[in-house]
Amino acid sequence: MAATFSTTQRDDIVTTAHALADAARAAVLPHFRTAALAIDNKEPSGFDPVTDADRAAEAAMREVLAARRPQDAILGEEQDATPGTSGLTWVLDPIDGTRGFMAGAPTWGVLIALSDARNVHLGVIDQPYIGERFLGGLGCAEWTGPHGGGALRTRKTTSLGLATLMTTFPEVGTTEDRAAFTRVAHGVRLVRYGLDCYAYALLAAGQIDLVIEAGLHAYDIQAPIGVIEAAGGVVTDWEGGPVLHGGRAVAAATPELHAAALERLKG
Structure with missing residues (x-):
């Protein structure tokens, strides 16, 4: 509770x-x-x-x-x-x-x-x-x-093909993590790199649609969780579970877009 x-x-x-x-x-x-x-x-x-x-x-x-x-x-x-x-x-x-x-x-x-x-x-x-x-x-x-x-209000984007995706490092964790990220990246309209936590702020402000990262700690992701969920977005791990303690995170503007990203991450 x-x-x-x-x-x-x-x-x-x-x-x-x-x-x-x-x-x-x-x-x-x-x-x-x-x-x-x-x-x-x-x-x-x-x-x-x-x-x-x-x-x-x-x-x-x-x-x-x-x-x-x-x-x-x-x-x-x-x-x-x-x-x-x-x-x-x-x-x-x-x-x-x-x-x-x-x-x-x-x-x-x-x-x-x-x-x-x-x-x-x-x-x-x-x-x-x-x-x-x-x-x-x-x-x-x-x-x-x-x-x-x-x-703050996230965008209403539901289609992966219309989404803007951001992450901090092009490497995105392990070789397998990178391959999973690339599957999502190939389906979106625009990919940008290198904004650190500011990418999560842009998602909450309705400027972008997806942030996908790996190798996070609790102190990297908990503030973005609070801000994005309050703005109407979704933040989970790559399996759709809680990401409170860090690991691999996917933040999305809408539940529909989140589900589409998860599907591609899972391959």
Whole structure:
């Protein structure tokens, strides 16, 4: 059974989510497009970068939670998990798209979600440099930015042949994952790459129709789940099941389009 929240609780959660995004913006923007950006590699056998900006943004968000909601657990990408007593967990990705951040491209974002063991209750995708914020859950589905704001609503596309598909990396996971993705890509109208979490925001805003990715962690996908589902879309794993804890994800504007994508992914 999904958790229920009073109006006061909902207001506090949404206010906290905005405070987290504001804190991350303030921490990360001074590092963006600077020559002095410090970069470490978390995976010696490959390349999994982390920067001072990642660490600063997560630390700033954790300070907000310690002051506002110390009863909640925290799962973040850059620090150890913090236990809580409320049954709720804030899931934080201080910079989703660190490679894009390093390249100076505004395709990265700050991801914030509130979930329990079964459901995402709220998601935020924030792009600090552009100044856009997408929030979904607890009765909200809205965006704000330098050109105003409004309601989030996915497109009504039901045909794969009319869809725009996005993913971050052309490789899309394993060789088998890539083959499955290619089956979907061959059936859509347009494929674009490299937008990291911003692709999910565009789906929720009604600009594109599909996002398919693999190799995700909980902190990569929970915020997009909250935002896209609130906007009327569908997010599952490649088998049609829950993707709360990461793995292979497919996000679609409509149930019909989601079913068509799943059919091709399964081959």
